Amino acid sequence: MSLSKYLVYATILSTFVLIVWGAYLTAGNWGGDCGTTNGGSLVSSDWPYCNGSLAIPNPAVSYGSLVEYIHRTLSVVVSVFLLAATVAVWRMKPRPVPVARAMLLTLLMLVVQIGLGDVVVNSDLNAIVTAVHLANATALFAVMVIGGVYMHIHEKR
Helix, strand or coil, X not given: CCHHHHHHHHHHHHHHHHHHHHHHHHHCCCCCCCCEEECCEEEECCCCCECCECCCCCCCCCHHHHHHHHHHHHHHHHHXXXXXXXXXXXXXXXXXXXXXXXXXXXXXXXXXXXXXXXXXXXXXXXXXXXXHHHHHHHHHHHHHHHHHHHXXXXXXX
């Protein structure tokens, strides 16, 4: 099994974990806990900081901040995996074209997803924006899984 295949599968798995963690974050209504507030209303997402610091938040002080911090960290991990997997697949000889296209589309969808994440937090966790964020994440994951299936087929040849 090639490194590219491992990277694609690791990206799929880490994306699934990120989506599940994002659901946990949303269910607990902790989506704005790393941002700056003014009178109880979220003012800024404070990215890449969490409450003005890059340090891991103390769960005894703010469990929600820790949950959001983990979500942000997982999003960085997924982004790195996806970028590495996309580059690895595009460098394969012969290149599995369906996989390469799926990974490129997923990378573009990730850029949209990151922007939507910022809008979710800065919209004071608006339910419609949050639903669009989840819908894009689900579509992104589906395209990634399709790429993984094509990668499995390519590696079987």
